[in-house]
Amino acid sequence: MTTATDQTRVIDGVRAEQWMRMYRRMVMIREFEEQVNELYTRALMPGLAHLYIGEEAVAVGICEALRQTDYITSTHRGHGHCLAKGASPDRMFAELLGKEAGYCRGKGGSMHIADPATGNLGANAIVGGSAGIATGAALASKRLGKDDVTVCFFGEGALGQGVLYEVMNLAALWKLPVIYVCENNLYNEYTHYSETTAGDILARGKAFGVPAENVDGQDVRAVYAVAQRLVDRARKGEGPAFMVCNTYRYTGHHVGDINREYYRSKQEEQEWKTKRDAIQNFAAWMTGQKFTEAAKLGEIQKEVRAEMKAAVEFAIGAPYPSPEEADQDVYA
Amino acid sequence: MTTATDQTRVIDGVRAEQWMRMYRRMVMIREFEEQVNELYTRALMPGLAHLYIGEEAVAVGICEALRQTDYITSTHRGHGHCLAKGASPDRMFAELLGKEAGYCRGKGGSMHIADPATGNLGANAIVGGSAGIATGAALASKRLGKDDVTVCFFGEGALGQGVLYEVMNLAALWKLPVIYVCENNLYNEYTHYSETTAGDILARGKAFGVPAENVDGQDVRAVYAVAQRLVDRARKGEGPAFMVCNTYRYTGHHVGDINREYYRSKQEEQEWKTKRDAIQNFAAWMTGQKFTEAAKLGEIQKEVRAEMKAAVEFAIGAPYPSPEEADQDVYA
Amino acid sequence: MPEAAERELTFAQAIREALAEEMRRDSRVCIFGEDVAEAGTPFKVLSGLVEEFGRERVLDTPISEAGFTGMGVGAAMTGLRPVVDIMFGDFLTLTMDQLVNQAAKVHYMSGGTWKVPMVLRTTLGAARRSAAQHSQSLHAWVSHVPGLKVAMPSTPRDAKGLLKTAIRDENPVVFFEDKMMYKLKGPVPMGEYTIPFGVADVRREGEDITIVATSSMVQVALGAAEMLEKIGVSAEVIDPRTTWPLDEKTLVESAKKTSRAMVVDEGYGRYGVTGEIASVIAEGAFYSLEAPVKRMGAMHVPIPFSPPLEDMTVPTEQRVFEAARTLCGKA
Amino acid sequence: MPEAAERELTFAQAIREALAEEMRRDSRVCIFGEDVAEAGTPFKVLSGLVEEFGRERVLDTPISEAGFTGMGVGAAMTGLRPVVDIMFGDFLTLTMDQLVNQAAKVHYMSGGTWKVPMVLRTTLGAARRSAAQHSQSLHAWVSHVPGLKVAMPSTPRDAKGLLKTAIRDENPVVFFEDKMMYKLKGPVPMGEYTIPFGVADVRREGEDITIVATSSMVQVALGAAEMLEKIGVSAEVIDPRTTWPLDEKTLVESAKKTSRAMVVDEGYGRYGVTGEIASVIAEGAFYSLEAPVKRMGAMHVPIPFSPPLEDMTVPTEQRVFEAARTLCGKA
Ligand SMILES: Cc1ncc(C[n+]2csc(CCOP(=O)(O)OP(=O)(O)O)c2C)c(N)n1
Numbered sequence A, B: 001m002t003t004a005t006d007q008t009r010v011i012d013g014v015r016a017e018q019w020m021r022m023y024r025r026m027v028m029i030r031e032f033e034e035q036v037n038e039l040y041t042r043a044l045m046p047g048l049a050h051l052y053i054g055e056e057a058v059a060v061g062i063c064e065a066l067r068q069t070d071y072i073t074s075t076h077r078g079h080g081h082c083l084a085k086g087a088s089p090d091r092m093f094a095e096l097l098g099k100e101a102g103y104c105r106g107k108g109g110s111m112h113i114a115d116p117a118t119g120n121l122g123a124n125a126i127v128g129g130s131a132g133i134a135t136g137a138a139l140a141s142k143r144l145g146k147d148d149v150t151v152c153f154f155g156e157g158a159l160g161q162g163v164l165y166e167v168m169n170l171a172a173l174w175k176l177p178v179i180y181v182c183e184n185n186l187y188n189e190y191t192h193y194s195e196t197t198a199g200d201i202l203a204r205g206k207a208f209g210v211p212a213e214n215v216d217g218q219d220v221r222a223v224y225a226v227a228q229r230l231v232d233r234a235r236k237g238e239g240p241a242f243m244v245c246n247t248y249r250y251t252g253h254h255v256g257d258i259n260r261e262y263y264r265s266k267q268e269e270q271e272w273k274t275k276r277d278a279i280q281n282f283a284a285w286m287t288g289q290k291f292t293e294a295a296k297l298g299e300i301q302k303e304v305r306a307e308m309k310a311a312v313e314f315a316i317g318a319p320y321p322s323p324e325e326a327d328q329d330v331y332a
Numbered sequence C, D: 001m002p003e004a005a006e007r008e009l010t011f012a013q014a015i016r017e018a019l020a021e022e023m024r025r026d027s028r029v030c031i032f033g034e035d036v037a038e039a040g041t042p043f044k045v046l047s048g049l050v051e052e053f054g055r056e057r058v059l060d061t062p063i064s065e066a067g068f069t070g071m072g073v074g075a076a077m078t079g080l081r082p083v084v085d086i087m088f089g090d091f092l093t094l095t096m097d098q099l100v101n102q103a104a105k106v107h108y109m110s111g112g113t114w115k116v117p118m119v120l121r122t123t124l125g126a127a128r129r130s131a132a133q134h135s136q137s138l139h140a141w142v143s144h145v146p147g148l149k150v151a152m153p154s155t156p157r158d159a160k161g162l163l164k165t166a167i168r169d170e171n172p173v174v175f176f177e178d179k180m181m182y183k184l185k186g187p188v189p190m191g192e193y194t195i196p197f198g199v200a201d202v203r204r205e206g207e208d209i210t211i212v213a214t215s216s217m218v219q220v221a222l223g224a225a226e227m228l229e230k231i232g233v234s235a236e237v238i239d240p241r242t243t244w245p246l247d248e249k250t251l252v253e254s255a256k257k258t259s260r261a262m263v264v265d266e267g268y269g270r271y272g273v274t275g276e277i278a279s280v281i282a283e284g285a286f287y288s289l290e291a292p293v294k295r296m297g298a299m300h301v302p303i304p305f306s307p308p309l310e311d312m313t314v315p316t317e318q319r320v321f322e323a324a325r326t327l328c329g330k331a
């Protein structure tokens, strides 16, 4: 007999434990980013960082549809993608602080986390800069007879970069297993996307022969469902897809972007945070489905927060690379 | 009373003399190009050239809808555009031979003919390379309160270049008076466009908010009609347009491309030349409409040929720039 | 000649003032770039311009560096005088075709008939913990290209005067601003002035060694010169201000006088600016030099994020001082 | 050591043979580019490869230089060894972001975890009457960038050996072929061989002057050396073969021996290859040089179309001869 909170119960075609994993991942991303903000505020982090808070359902819903050997490419706002693909927070924080224990030995920082073990081809600080890399990885998978799929994450700002269309055309021609995921969080830095984006976003995939779908990026279940379908299709050799996830970043373009009223209203921010929060809404659905309880979810959050704090402590205590590292790794 | 061949008679909304002008221009382009080929064969021309033979109706139909102050940008296959916009053959031949009397004092050659007097912003040897220039000229016209329109000619190969999409997006956002004219002659050099172009070509304009139309590029009347409509629209401030002209180059990618059977059949070439020749079909229509006669058209051809021969002679006899010219005009 | 009245401005304010003055003077001057309007760029260099000149003249673009740089070329050919804003010099990579195959060549290829009076403003410099794709100093690339002019001011005064000259120039000019200098303060004359291209500024006179430095490295060189002073070495510090045109004469004459020279630039040391300037000096002052010309550029590595590593990669006062001391045989 | 059996091949044949051998040896090697398959490129360098290796490994691309270069980076990171074909070196402008911000930095930025074993083959050289956008020699740009290696062979033998090394290298390599050399014939060993990067080739020994030359300028320098011989000047001609890594030692030792040096390169003379190499020599051989190092590059103009003008812009045997003669005080 299954109890109400039986973790093997299947809801909407997915086992409870898997929904719970997604929940934990989303919380992990949010808590991770809160700590990043804290590190910035405490002046412990060199440089800046672009937080993923508000967009958690996108990375988690999509990476849940991926295997470990599948690839992703990420962006300047990349912490969520990296964590969702399986990166460990301690090595990520270490990277953000420029420490040797970081994923890139401190050489990459927030915008360049990369990790072969989890198929992370690297975050990228050039808007649209990873579209070619992702498409090339898909070509390699196909040519090498592997059925891995590559996901290319990018913000809607990257729709301004021509290279995206060059590679979508190629992916369609060669039927490559790559999913282009446009995270439309409404802003290119401090400019609303409607001022920078003519026509219809979905049409921009279709015009290059790439099937395109819109999805509510605040609904992890919807994101996962679409991602699974498109990833499966790609894995079977049916070619690329373009997925537009409508979402919102709750905080500034980067941690230092505090006064935002000249480009967006507090009211707009408030609405997304209260009515469309991906974590809250997912929690409400899960408890409504009765395979978990609010208390359990609260516990998860506590656990995750403690984990993040420990990871931060690890990173703070970790040593910097020695200066002689500076000219290592230029050439393989 | 008007006679049958009265040049003021209006057919299809256009005066006979205007149709005759278009005819003469098309013949001029063809005869010009025949001479270019001859110059190459006689080893009198330095380098190579890309002939426009077969595509004459496109340049002529479109430029007929333009005023002298309107701008064009052109391509490596640019002689037809330049002539249609009003360039004189003698200075063009001089340029092709690298002579000082050429449009660019011999510094540009076949691929870089430019001429402020006829609004020619320049042919361009970078595929897609003039899309930015054309769009910028349209921005200037708009900002300076002029109602000039810019036409950006490019081959379907340029659909591979991302910059085209970057500027179409901008033109749509800013409602700029620019017409993007894609001359689809089926080949990117030696590769059929279907191997390089996924999706639907018209959709590539529309996806960026640019209205798009297909037209038979072998029918000068159709080209002119669509061009006029789109140019008028742009002139009135209603924004950019994308026009796909389906056409064919009869000869090689360049004058040295003689053996073409590995990429296209003689039969295909033959069909276009015999069934879809823009000049022949236009002549047939004109004589059918009875405002001119075959004999008259024959005369025009003879005149034009003589004119071209004289222009070639002029160019052959013209002096080269003096060597001291080499480092002039680097800076204005 | 009495100095015009002056006041202190930051480097960023000087840039903004140059733009505002030129936009008032000439209605054809306009700005395109990402977040240039209300945001005034992420560096806030352009704050206030859209309020004065409107969105018709300060245009926020999509993230399309190639596209809007190309539009700058076309607009410049046909009557505007665009100032194109490329946020980070690292993104020049995306504009190279428009800049090099189009902007730089239009005038020449057209036999002198079309002109491209465009300015491309961008940044250079590391040390902001921004990692490898936001820290490069790529001015050597454009200095290599005939048809382009290249300015790289080191003070607020020069920034204003050179930018005004750039905007009035009939040719494409690439204008580099060191991100780390935006808050640097310095005297700027009250009245109208411009600074001609191709005229180096001797920032400090000296007898024993010539230090040629560019952009923010001028400040570093001046700091090193103070340190050298203390050990009895008198350094002349020269800022060429434009890498093209280059004031070869002033550099060579100085080296002839001092008999020793060093070149400090934040671009990579190899195949870049230091090689050119060192060669010009080594050739021109050959018979006067008592030691090889010393070059110092950024370490030949992608700029690392980690602070202790990043700090290794850029010339510092201490390192310039040490190299100069060695060059003068005082080590 | 006895010479392996040799035969004459053209430069183009040597390139093709290197590719074919490496493609047979390693199934991960593949080629992308415009018109590379049946057309075998406009220069016909790749003719026959698609017939042997199929369209899975010789891929015709759209005209999307940035896009397919970026794909080369991703494919190289994940198990292929792509050889990306950029038809004219002038189109490097379109690939700079992928090459410089991606390919060159991936290994470093990832702390040494990802690698980019990609080769980008492209061309350089003027003199084909192709005008300003099809005649540039832009190798200085990529030589300036840490993370890239740069090869520029001057003979069929070197072309084959260096290309094989490039394909086996774990790093991104930019490989420049002079368009004017494709039909040049020269001996190529029959057996398997590679040529290491960073090892200059002394093409001709001499006592009075060192001429360092790259790519097709090596032939020009050898021609000039013959002319110099006739007036009693013995010239040593050295081809560095790779601008990065650069065999500084061989260049410096030669200049120390001859006491005079000249650098000839087809890139622009300013802020380019000649400046770097001249600086390396001027510094390393300072106390042995009897005259300034002479530099000769392309004239600092967009390459003109008109034959008599274009011929002015590129170093020739005569001009190298004259400059070397003057340098040796024999004028
Ligand atoms: C090529 C390039 N141009 C400009 C920038 C500066 N920049 C960094 S993030 C950003 C906005 C990106 O917006 P979007 O793609 O929507 O991502 P989001 O920040 O909203 O996640 C810009 C313009 C850059 N990093 N790269």
Ligand SMILES: Cc1ncc(C[n+]2csc(CCOP(=O)(O)OP(=O)(O)O)c2C)c(N)n1
Residues within 6 Å of the ligand: B050, B076, B077, B125, B126, B127, B128, B154, B155, B156, B157, B158, B185, B187, B188, B189, B253, D034, D063, D065, D087, D091, D094
């Ligand atoms: C950026 C760039 N890449 C490649 C080339 C080489 N090239 C010259 S013409 C051409 C084909 C162009 O095809 P299309 O645009 O259809 O024009 P068409 O020749 O058919 O008129 C190519 C690849 C180039 N000139 N520019």
Ligand SMILES: [Mg+2]
Residues within 6 Å of the ligand: A155, A156, A157, A183, A184, A185, A186, A187, A188, A189
């Ligand atoms: Mg966004």
Ligand SMILES: [Mg+2]
Residues within 6 Å of the ligand: B155, B156, B157, B183, B184, B185, B186, B187, B188, B189
């Ligand atoms: Mg075509």
